[in-house]
Amino acid sequence: MRNSLKQKNLQNGKQLAYILAFAFLALSMIVGISVGSVSVPVSELFQIIGKEVFQLPLSTEANVMFTNIVMKIRLPRVVLAGLVGASLAISGAAFQGLLRNPLADPYTLGVSSGASVGAVVTIFFGLSLPVIGLFTLPLLSVLFSFLTIFSVLLFAQKMDRSIKVETIILTGIIFSSFLGAFISLMIALTGEELRQIIGWLLGSVSMRGWSYVGIILPFFIVGTVILMLNARELNALSFGEERAQHLGVNVKQRKLMILIAGSLLTGAAVAVSGTIGFVGLVIPHFTRRLVSPDHKHLLPLSMIIGAGFLILADLVSRVIISPAELPIGVITALIGAPVFAIILLKRRRIEERR
Amino acid sequence: MLTVTELIGGYTKNMPVLKNLSFEVARGELFGILGPNGSGKTTLLQMMSGILTYHSGEILLKGKRLQDYRTKELARVSAVLPQHSTQAFSYTVKETVSLGRYAHQKGLLQSWSMEDEEVVQRVMKQTGTTPFQHLPFDQLSGGERQRVLLAQSLAQEPEILFLDEPTNHLDLSYQKELLDLMKSWTKERDLTVVSIFHDLNLASLYCDRLLLLDKGRIQINDKPNEVLKRERVQAVYQTDIENYPHPNVPKSQLFIVPAHLAKEQETLVINEQYIEKKDDWLALKSPIPLKTISLGMTEIGNGWYQTFVNCHNKRTFDCSDPQKEMIEYLSAHGFNRSETIGMITNVDLKTAAVRFYQEDNISIFIVVTAGKRNFHDPHHVVQSEKVIGSNIHTWVFVNGCLTEEAFIQCLVTATEAKVKALYGYGEETMTEDSILIAASQRGTDIRHGESMESLRKLVSSGVYECILLAIQNE
Incomplete structure (x- = not known):
């Protein structure tokens, strides 16, 4: 009887976590859209969203300037920030589970370095491919990140045929350092584009518009669906690969699926926004500690919280020294690190009291 | 499957x-x-x-x-x-x-x-x-x-x-x-x-x-x-x-077999020098624990023991619970309980027969106390003044390494020798007699045929001789 009660509490706890996470996301979206150099009143905001996004037959005429600000600037920015945050957080959670290493993040495999090389090459050589023009950078970046992932996996497989996670981590580090050297080289050689390169490397979601949302969206959908379908396998894998196989997981196949899905998400996120640190490392940690290490809940919750977190971080980055903007990567770490430290300390105290 | x-x-x-x-x-x-x-x-x-x-x-x-x-x-x-x-x-x-x-x-x-x-x-x-x-x-x-x-x-x-x-x-x-x-x-x-x-x-x-x-x-x-x-x-x-x-x-x-114990193989010969006699008890204090098989009073069966005590019953025992009294007696006289085998006799300990026998590289040491008259039997729970029989305690110490088989052989041989010794006196042996075989488990390995046979002979003649001697002393 008491057990079933407790079970119910746990169930309720998980439901509560979902409700809170969605509320957090909704709130940060609303604040993210309405606050800025020109602030949009919340009532207007709902009208505009209702009318423009959901095509509701609302009678009142909305302010044209507000409509333009929301639909052309703020909304795509918030959506992009949300998608990037969600991608980084869920792939971080998956990588930590797969690599059984709480220090892993989406960048462990060198995906970000690959994407960065693509982007920096584009800026450095001033490349602009025909037809796609402005999208040369994100596309080259995605391309390079995939090249990196497949090289890493190929190399790891050459090193040991079963691709142990230790091998993957090691290979990832080797590739990161190697590609990092290329980036440093180009930075050292560049003159004019230095600021642009650094700015990109530190990450930003500003002035990208809907087209960038369009770039990341398909990767986001494919990647998250694959990861969510592997939630239970991730649970089993966190007991070690041998154990997972004994439990009936087709380890090799699942591992490749998770690695590729995670890299898709990361590569696409880096391509549209630069290397934004911290989200992929800390959000999964935070979620695991506060809710559950069960990947069935960890993955979706990390995604929602990650999205909300990056939207807020972006908001801070553009209002704090307005009208100038700070790189979003700086903000994520500046806010995220102390908050996380406080959570860790509080948690420790609660555990001690038990 | x-x-x-x-x-x-x-x-x-x-x-x-x-x-x-x-x-x-x-x-x-x-x-x-x-x-x-x-x-x-x-x-x-x-x-x-x-x-x-x-x-x-x-x-x-x-x-x-x-x-x-x-x-x-x-x-x-x-x-x-x-x-x-x-x-x-x-x-x-x-x-x-x-x-x-x-x-x-x-x-x-x-x-x-x-x-x-x-x-x-x-x-x-x-x-x-x-x-x-x-x-x-x-x-x-x-x-x-x-x-x-x-x-x-x-x-x-x-x-x-x-x-x-x-x-x-x-x-x-x-x-x-x-x-x-x-x-x-x-x-x-x-x-x-x-x-x-x-x-x-x-x-x-x-x-x-x-x-x-x-x-x-x-x-x-x-x-x-x-x-x-x-x-x-x-x-x-x-x-x-x-x-x-x-x-x-x-x-x-x-x-x-731990190496440090297996290697302590300085030979040890148990003989008179380890015997300690007091008024009311006689003890053999071995410098090392001996592998023992016994029908004694405090410890029966198999084990490793270092001290063997035979104490004279001066009617300080009321015999309602001999086992418990023996234990109390041992601790009162400063013997370590877990390393000691004790037994009680009615016989004056001065009459004990104590002999050392050797043949080739096998040696044994025998201690016997024996009485053959009517006596107040401390091992017998039901008190009876008219019990006729013997009260014989036989200790055989073998300086050598015995197998399980050799232990049993010694036990059987010693018992047979006792029966033979008492035969001439027309006495019945009583189950209250006690016997123990102890071996140092060092030195000569007595496992098979020849060495086993000479040990058997030593025990047989030794026990026979000692029992007769002890009875005569009395």
């Missing part, structure tokens, strides 16, 4: 770990795999559980080749209890156990069915993990973790269970509990268990059959008592071993 044929595998093709193994395990069997470190036990287990591939040969599980199983399908038939498990994140016990149902869940959504829940509840109950099902796994002790992992494996509802040294990290009672559980499952549910053991004695107690591996080959595959023969184990493990039957069950047990 499981058939392994001409299995070769492990590391490189030229230097395989396993060299041509063939054996079968029947359904419902508890099958043990033994072997020194590096003999290929774990490699074999990993191949049978589908983790490692092999170079040639075949492994059939329920008549189907192991490679032909899909991973999930295999997990529904076989489960593995790992030696240890590291967990990167702290799942609760129930979440951990629930993972065992992975192979049974179908469909993309893999929903949790009533059956899954029932199985999980049942195995948690069986392994005694229900009380802490909501605790995080990493807060548990080693033994509890092992039980949770067992529950996880059982949740797979396997037909065959592979165990890799299942009793590691477990204290004595859990070792027994785990193996008792395994044993009952093999009997009641026809579960087949294949387990690696480090502890040969545990394996001997629980397994139906044992496979002894030596350098990647099968040394023997037979019943435990056959496998755990002293010479065989010594050869395979290359160490000194003694074996001895279990006190209560018909299984052989092995004992290692």
